[in-house]
Amino acid sequence: MSNQxxxxKIAELQEFIDERPDAREVRKTLAVKLVYQSYKYEEIQTxxxxxxxxITTWKQAYEKDGILGLCLKHKGRKSHLNTQQREEVLAWLQTKECWxxxxxxxxLAFEYDVLYESKRSYYDLFDAAGISSKKTSSANSKANEEAVAAKEKRFHHCWRAAEKI
Incomplete structure (x- = not known):
């Protein structure tokens, strides 16, 4: 391989390093770059x-596939619902305020044959539909002046005792 x-190759690898936020890809690329800069494998290992x-595997992947050989290969886990099904579920969730x-x-189980392992996936659907998954009371007692007055009257003796202390 000529010096040019x-x-x-070193410039291409450095450019790739500068563009990538993923530390795993940067580590692979840096290892290959150091090989081309005549570092010993043991030095790179340290x-x-x-x-x-x-290091050997990454260098071979780069030589075979170019810079794409250093990219992560995983695509992530496939969603249980496809895009159309997800939209249908979100539309269905919009039909009612409280679920x-x-x-x-x-x-999801009966219509789409989908069972999520984690409850978080169901709550994510509620969130995407704009439905709060937090427990709430039906009314705020502080907003009801009569309820506040009744509570103050009922616990007035407790507050008086606390004021004396």
Whole structure:
């Protein structure tokens, strides 16, 4: 490999490092860059705390697939509901103001054959539909002056005792 080709590869790797926020991709790329800068594998292993086998694998991936060989391959977990089904569920949730978690669980299980392992997924659907999943009381007693006055009258003796202390 000529010096010009080597410098070109190093520049490409550095540009990739500068653009990537993911530390795992940066570590892979930096390891390959250090190989091209004539660092020994053992030195790279110490500097980046990676195995020699990983360095070799990453270098081979770069040589085979170019910069794409250093990108993470995972795509994440596939959603249980597809986009259309999710939109249908969100529209259905808009039909009522107050929901129980069990209603949503049944709807997803029977109509879409979807059972989430975590309750968080159901609450995320409520949030996406603009429905609060927090427990609330039906009325704020502080806003009801009669209820506040009745409570003050009922506990007046407690507050008087507290004032004397």
């Amino acid at each position: 080709e080597l410098q070109s 500097i980046l705390d990676v195995s020699v086998g990983s 129980e978690l069990g209603e949503l669980e049944c709807k």
